[in-house]
Amino acid sequence: MCKEKLLSREEFNEQVFKRDNHKCVMCGEPAVDAHHILDRKLFKDGGYYLSNGSSVCSDCHYKCEKTTISVEDVREACGITEPILPEGLQEGVVYDKWGNEVLENGFRNKGVLFNDDGVQKILKKAGLIYLFFH
Ligand SMILES: [Zn+2]
Known part of the structure; x- marks a missing residue:
């Protein structure tokens, strides 16, 4: 797998928006x-790679x-076929x-960031914590 170029934060923002025509890839x-x-x-x-970026509105971002x-x-909405x-x-x-593994039955396995405060908070808000206890 060829490794793509790591971008600066500014380049990332610029190139992601440009590829997606400055529109949210999910809703336009x-x-x-x-x-x-x-x-x-x-x-x-830091993961600032073009194939790890997508342009989103604030609703879809959330x-x-x-x-x-x-x-x-x-990824599909961005046309990314070779994810990094x-x-x-x-x-x-x-x-x-x-980075939590999503199983075929919909349950998930804890990834390395599972216990991160921010991750816990967002998964609780989403009501999805129960998916990890199976
Ligand atoms: Zn949107």
């Missing part, structure tokens, strides 16, 4: 954020953070935005 509203499809904390280098919009749906994965995540495995 004007984009306000360049979203990290897989969270930047999963990457040792849904992505709550993981009610899946990583796969965002952080170290430790495996090709062919389905993950949510926070």
Whole structure:
């Protein structure tokens, strides 16, 4: 797998918005954020790669953070066919935005960020914590 270029935060924002024509890839509203499809904390280098970014409006961004919009749906909406994965995540495995494994039955396995305060907060808000106890 060829490793793509790591961008600065500014380049990331610029290139992601440009690729997506400054529109939210999910609903077509004007984009306000360049979203990290897989969270930047999963990457040792910050994860500012074009194929890890998507342009989103604030509503859709929140849904992505709550993981009610899946990583796969965002990638598809962006036309990303070769996603970049952080170290430790495996090709062919389905993950949510926070690097938790999504199982075929819908339940999830805890990833390395599961106990992170921010992740706990957003998953609780989304009402999805129960998916991890199975
Ligand atoms: Zn949107």
